[in-house]
Structure formats: structure tokens, C-alpha cells
Amino acid sequence: MTDSSSAPRNVAFLGLGTMGGPMAGHLAKAGHNVTVYNRTAAKAEAWVAAHGGRSAPTPEEAATGAEVVFLCVGGDDDVRAVAGEAMTALAPGGVIVDHSTVSATVSREMDALAREHKVFFLDAPVSGGQAGAEKGILTVMVGGDADAFAKAEPLMACFGRSVVHMGPSGAGQLTKMVNQICIAGLVQALAEGLSFAQQAGLDGHKVVDVISKGAAQSWQMENRGHTMLDGKFDFGFAVDWMRKDLGIVLDEARRNGAKVPVTALVDQFYADVQAMGGNRLDTSSLMKRLTR
Amino acid sequence: MTDSSSAPRNVAFLGLGTMGGPMAGHLAKAGHNVTVYNRTAAKAEAWVAAHGGRSAPTPEEAATGAEVVFLCVGGDDDVRAVAGEAMTALAPGGVIVDHSTVSATVSREMDALAREHKVFFLDAPVSGGQAGAEKGILTVMVGGDADAFAKAEPLMACFGRSVVHMGPSGAGQLTKMVNQICIAGLVQALAEGLSFAQQAGLDGHKVVDVISKGAAQSWQMENRGHTMLDGKFDFGFAVDWMRKDLGIVLDEARRNGAKVPVTALVDQFYADVQAMGGNRLDTSSLMKRLTR
Numbered sequence: 001m002t003d004s005s006s007a008p009r010n011v012a013f014l015g016l017g018t019m020g021g022p023m024a025g026h027l028a029k030a031g032h033n034v035t036v037y038n039r040t041a042a043k044a045e046a047w048v049a050a051h052g053g054r055s056a057p058t059p060e061e062a063a064t065g066a067e068v069v070f071l072c073v074g075g076d077d078d079v080r081a082v083a084g085e086a087m088t089a090l091a092p093g094g095v096i097v098d099h100s101t102v103s104a105t106v107s108r109e110m111d112a113l114a115r116e117h118k119v120f121f122l123d124a125p126v127s128g129g130q131a132g133a134e135k136g137i138l139t140v141m142v143g144g145d146a147d148a149f150a151k152a153e154p155l156m157a158c159f160g161r162s163v164v165h166m167g168p169s170g171a172g173q174l175t176k177m178v179n180q181i182c183i184a185g186l187v188q189a190l191a192e193g194l195s196f197a198q199q200a201g202l203d204g205h206k207v208v209d210v211i212s213k214g215a216a217q218s219w220q221m222e223n224r225g226h227t228m229l230d231g232k233f234d235f236g237f238a239v240d241w242m243r244k245d246l247g248i249v250l251d252e253a254r255r256n257g258a259k260v261p262v263t264a265l266v267d268q269f270y271a272d273v274q275a276m277g278g279n280r281l282d283t284s285s286l287m288k289r290l291t292r
Numbered sequence: 293m294t295d296s297s298s299a300p301r302n303v304a305f306l307g308l309g310t311m312g313g314p315m316a317g318h319l320a321k322a323g324h325n326v327t328v329y330n331r332t333a334a335k336a337e338a339w340v341a342a343h344g345g346r347s348a349p350t351p352e353e354a355a356t357g358a359e360v361v362f363l364c365v366g367g368d369d370d371v372r373a374v375a376g377e378a379m380t381a382l383a384p385g386g387v388i389v390d391h392s393t394v395s396a397t398v399s400r401e402m403d404a405l406a407r408e409h410k411v412f413f414l415d416a417p418v419s420g421g422q423a424g425a426e427k428g429i430l431t432v433m434v435g436g437d438a439d440a441f442a443k444a445e446p447l448m449a450c451f452g453r454s455v456v457h458m459g460p461s462g463a464g465q466l467t468k469m470v471n472q473i474c475i476a477g478l479v480q481a482l483a484e485g486l487s488f489a490q491q492a493g494l495d496g497h498k499v500v501d502v503i504s505k506g507a508a509q510s511w512q513m514e515n516r517g518h519t520m521l522d523g524k525f526d527f528g529f530a531v532d533w534m535r536k537d538l539g540i541v542l543d544e545a546r547r548n549g550a551k552v553p554v555t556a557l558v559d560q561f562y563a564d565v566q567a568m569g570g571n572r573l574d575t576s577s578l579m580k581r582l583t584r
Contacts, residue, residue: 104492127506139506164502167494174492178485178499182508185481188554193473196541196550200396200466202459207470210456214419214431216474218510249488258488259582262480262554290551 008032011155012066014059014082015100016043019126020072022133023099025051026159027070037062063089068152072099075244076106083110083121092118095148097156099140101125103248104170104177111144111169120148123169124156125176129236137161141179143171177252180245184266187220188286194228195290204229224284233278233285240279243270300324303447304358306351306374307331307392308339311418312364314425315391317343318451319362329354355381360444364391367536368398375402375413384410387440389448391432393417395540396462396469403436403461412440415461416448417468421528429453433471435463469544472537476558479512480578486520487582496521516576525570525577532571535562 008031013024016038024047028034034053038044044055056062063069063086073082079102086096096114098107098121107123114121122144132138140160142149149165156163166175193216197204208225211217227235246267253260269286278285300323305316308330316339320326326345330336336347348354355361355378365374371394378388379402388406390399390413399415406413414436424430432452434441441457448455458467485508489496500517503509519527538559545552561578570577 127503127508129507132506139502141502162502162505164498166498166502171494174489174494175499175502177492178489178494179503179506179508181485181488182481182503182510182513185484185554186478186508186510189474189477189481192477192550192552192555193470196473196545196548196552197466197470199548199550200469200544202463202466202470206456206458207467210431210433210454210458210467211419211471211474213454214424214471215421215511215515216419216471216478218474218478218512219507220510221474223507252492253488256488256491258484258491260484260488262477262557263484265554265557 009068009155010066011035012037012056012062012069012086014038014062014069014071014086015073016047017072018130019099019133020070021047022130022136023072023138023159024070026136027155028053030158032155032158035062035066059085060089062086066090066094068095068097068155070097070099074100076102079106079110084113087114087117087119087121090117090119094119095152096121097124097152098122099124099126101176101245101248102173104173104252107143107170107173120145121169122148122152123172125172126160127176127179131236133159140164141166141172141175143167143173143175144169173248174252177245177249180242180249181260181263183220183283184242184246185262186218187224187283188262188266188269190218190220190225191228191284191287191290194225195287198229198291220284228284228287231287231291233281233288235282235284237283238280239270239273239283239285242283243267243274246270301360301447302358303327304329304348304354304361304378306354306361306363306378307365308335309364310422311391311425312362313339314422314428315364315430315451316362318428319447320345322450324447324450327354327358351377352381354378358382358386360387360389360447362389362391366392368394371398371402376405379406379409379411379413382409382411386411387444388413389416389444390414391416391418393468393537393540394465396465396544399435399462399465412437413461414440414444415464417464418452419468419471423528425451432456433458433464433467435459435465435467436461465540466544469537469541472534472541473552473555475512475575476534476538477554478510479516479575480554480558480561482510482512482517483520483576483579483582486517487579490521490583512576520576520579523579523583525573525580527574527576529575530572531562531565531575531577534575535559535566538562
């Protein structure tokens with residue numbers, strides 16, 4: 001193996017959820033030595049049975065001996081706990097890559113803490129959902145040290161089709177926030193358009209086919225328009241997760257002074273969907289609030 | 293000429309504005325005998341000098357001897373006046389095609405009146421803007437009698453890439469309304485995302501390039517994202533026209549019971565842009581409300 005980018009490397013993956021599980025799988029498939037950790041240990045055992053590698057009982061033990069440690073956990077406090085533990089076990093120069101969607105504040109906090117330990121912390125949230133994770137075609141938006149990015153990039157390419165360094169610590173999370181802002185208002189607009197079409201007695205499917213050829217076109221219209229009309233809302237990314245992400249957005253907007261009135265309103269509409277019992281429905285379920 | 297669909301036909305075009313002028317030009321270029329009328333006669337003379345054909349001093353005289361009469365005028369009352377006059381001049385079986393964006397109510401009213409005159413009225417609003425009209429690649433959304441549609445369709449194909457019969461009288465206008473609903477909230481969401489990116493200190497252009505590969509993608513993001521970041525808002529369809537269209541939408545939603553809260557809010561945001569003097573700016577100028 002003369003090409004160091006394809007040489008097997010010792011890595012750890014902490015958090016084997018809907019996203020983390022298949023992402024770690026792509027690293028194993030590429031030939032890397034993957035040690036996994038999951039809070040519920042049974043999930044880690046099942047992952048090892050399917051993909052090889054080995055499991056460890058704590059983040060610290062998983063990280064020991066790894067060059068790069070990947071994280072895909074729930075919220076700010078999970079990142080603090082898991083990354084904080086992992087960085088004490090890493091050798092100097094090691095890199096922690098956090099694929100969780102959390103605040104830019106916690107990313108910068110972890111970045112500073114990592115530097116004290118002579119290691120690096122990259123915030124690297126992803127988009128593309130469960131399907132993107134399974135197919136290994138995620139978009140990875142990365143913030144943090146450029147050399148650490150260069151070191152981890154070939155590994156992230158195992159599950160990412162587009163892996164981009166967006167700027168200093170926090171820039172990955174901030175980019176993901178822009179993504180979620182754009183989606184929130186767009187999906188609501190689409191839902192309003194489609195429910196208007198229904199109320200007006202139009203053939204909604206025909207309307208989607210026609211207007212998706214022009215200036216109203218969007219990925220959401222092409223991929224969710226027809227299913228929204230059919231009342232099908234089981235396509236992955238759940239309302240509960242979207243509300244978590246929008247909470248992070250609204251917090252950050254309060255800090256940086258950005259005006260996001262429609263985003264704030266759509267967050268409240270998602271609260272309506274939750275109140276209707278739609279916590280686990282996908283984000284296109286905004287449609288449910290508008291139809292009878 | 294054995295193919296009747298390509299045989300030269302006698303047509304009239306009433307209203308030679310930004311859209312109507314080039315649309316009529318495509319009919320002339322295809323070899324049809326075009327008689328034009330415009331409220332400001334000098335515009336009609338200039339059109340004839342450029343494209344041939346002839347001009348007439350009134351809608352009635354323009355329509356006399358025409359098989360199909362095209363209309364592209366301002367609002368409901370303009371359609372009532374111009375179409376009402378044209379239908380008195382048409383021979384039985386003639387077709388009036390209204391490319392104006394107006395209410396579905398006026399379309400149905402004109403449809404009923406046309407039937408009294410033994411002629412047909414199609415509502416056929418377009419999308420694709422000035423560029424689409426000039427290149428002859430508009431989307432044409434048509435409501436009304438199916439046989440009349442079949443008769444006019446080969447002519448509309450001179451300036452339309454996608455010419456679709458959406459249903460009975462009014463269905464064309466209602467489809468256009470869905471289009472405008474989807475665009476209004478989408479552009480606002482995009483503006484919120486991009487101004488958030490700026491406030492957060494991100495490279496907005498890089499953000500657009502990255503997130504337009506995923507679920508936040510839209511025609512607006514790809515075609516207006518970069519120019520919005522650059523503060524350029526001179527790309528055609530003006531705020532004043534969008535407010536006219538959203539007024540029609542909100543009226544119709546009140547009638548059919550559709551809930552369009554974000555559309556109503558964005559209409560008010562466009563009123564802000566007007567108050568800032570942005571009447572002639574394009575619709576992406578919602579960005580101006582959010583930046584300092």
C-alpha cells in the first residue's frame with residue numbers, strides 16, 4: 001500500500017444510530033479497522049456481527065489507539081460527554097470528527113478543549129438522511145482546522161459524496177443550519193401550494209408535474225410533492241429531529257442577529273404536528289395541518 | 293401545406309407588453325398571419341416594423357377574421373374589456389386564449405360569456421418570465437374546453453415548451469396560483485437562510501454550492517442564490533406584479549378555504565419591499581428586508 005489515503009487506518013465510531021450505523025459500515029467496507037461504541041451495547045454487538053471490527057464498552061476505550069474518532073450522537077450534552085471522554089484517550093495529533101447536528105457553540109467549546117489535549121475537533125454535520133447514509137452519498141459540511149480536515153477527508157469520503165471544508169470551528173454546524181432554514185420555509189410553501197390545489201379541485205399530481213419544470217421547482221417538490229398529496233409522511237427525517245435542529249437555528253439567530261421570521265413560524269407549525277401526534281412523521285407532514 | 297397544424301393561420305394578439313410582445317413575435321416567426329393590438333398604438337406599430345403582420349386600432353378590428361385571438365393584458369378588468377370586445381368579432385368556433393394572470397372568477401365569467409357568442413375562452417397563464425417569453429420556452433397552464441385547447445395548442449407551442457391542459461375553465465389560473473404560492477414561501481426561506489449565512493460569517497457562495505446538492509435544492513437557490521448574496525435584484529418579474537398575483541391567490545384562498553399563512557405573510561413582506569422603494573426589483577429582493 002503506497003497510497004496512504006487508501007491504507008487501512010485505525011478508527012473509532014461512537015454512536016450507531018440510524019445515521020451512524022451505516023456510516024461506520026462504509027468505513028469497515030473500505031477496509032479500515034473500526035472500533036465501535038454505542039450507549040446501548042447490544043447495538044454495538046449487532047453492528048460487529050454484521051460488519052466485523054470490534055466493540056468497546058466506553059468511548060475512552062473505543063478511542064484508544066485510533067487516529068480518527070467519529071461521533072454521531074444526539075444533542076449538545078451527548079457531544080460534550082462522548083467527545084470529552086474520547087479526547088483524553090487520543091494520541092497527540094488525533095482527530096475527532098463530530099457528525100452530530102448540534103450548536104456551533106458546543107463545537108467551538110470542544111475545539112478549544114481538544115487543542116488543550118493536543119488533538120483536533122471537527123464539526124461535520126451531514127445532510128442526505130438515512131438513505132444517503134446507507135448509500136454512502138451524504139453531504140458533509142465541515143468546520144475546524146484545515147490540516148485536520150485534510151487528514152480526515154479521505155475517511156469521510158467513504159460515506160460522503162460531497163465533503164467540504166466550510167471554514168473555522170462551527171462553520172459546519174452553521175452551514176447545516178442554513179440548510180434547515182431553507183428547507184423549513186420551502187416545505188411549508190409547498191404544503192400550502194398543494195393543499196390549495198386540493199381545495200381548488202385541481203389534479204394535484206398534474207400540477208406538480210407541470211410547475212416542477214419552472215421557477216417553483218425544488219428537490220422537495222420533485223421528491224415529496226406526490227407523496228404529500230397522497231398523505232404519506234414516512235420518509236425518514238422526523239418532525240422531532242427537525243424541531244431539535246430548528247431550536248438550534250433559532251438560538252443561533254438570536255445570537256447573530258439574523259432575522260428568520262418564517263423559520264420561527266414553521267417551527268411552531270411543527271409543534272402543531274407534534275401536538276397532532278406526528279412526532280415520528282417526516283418533515284413533509286406540515287401538509288397535515290392544512291388538510292381536513 | 294398538407295399538415296394543418298403547421299399551416300399559416302390568421303391570429304390576433306392583443307397586448308404587446310414584456311411578455312406579449314415576444315410571444316406574438318414567435319407566432320409571426322412560425323409563419324402565421326398576426327394582427328396585433330396594443331392600448332398604446334406606437335408599441336403596435338413598432339412591433340409590426342420588427343415582425344411584419346399588421347396592427348389594428350381596436351381589439352374588435354384585430355379579432356375580425358382571426359381563428360384564434362391571444363390576450364396578454366394586466367388585470368381582471370382589462371381582460372373583461374378586451375376579451376369582451378374581441379368575442380363579438382369572432383366567427384362561431386373561434387377561440388380566445390388569455391395569457392394574462394388574473395382571477396379564476398374572471399376566467400369562468402369570460403368562458404360563460406364566450407359560450408353565449410358560440411366561441412371559446414381558454415385561461416392560459418404562463419410561467420418562465422421575460423426570458424422564457426423571448427426564448428419561446430414558457431410553461432402554459434390551460435383551463436377550458438378540451439376541443440378548443442386542441443385547436444389552440446399548436447399555436448401556443450410556438451412560444452411554450454410545456455403546454456398543458458389542466459382542466460375546466462379556471463384551472464389554468466388556479467395552477468398558476470399554486471406556482472406563485474410555492475415560490476413566495478420558498479424565496480423567503482432562501483432569503484432567511486442566506487442572510488443567516490452572512491450574519492454567521494460564512495462564505496455564502498460556498499454554502500449555496502454545497503447545500504444545493506441536497507434536500508434544500510431549488511431552482512431559486514441555483515438561479516438566484518448567488519445574485520441575492522451579491523445584492524442584485526434586477527432579474528425580471530417585479531415585486532409589484534408578484535403582489536398582484538398574491539392578491540389573486542389570497543382572494544381565491546378565502547373563497548376555497550385553503551390555509552396559506554406563510555403566503556399571506558410573505559405578501560406583507562413584499563409590501564415592505566415596496567415601502568422601501570423596491571417596486572420594480574425582482575422577487576428575490578425579499579433579501580433586502582433582512583440585511584442591513
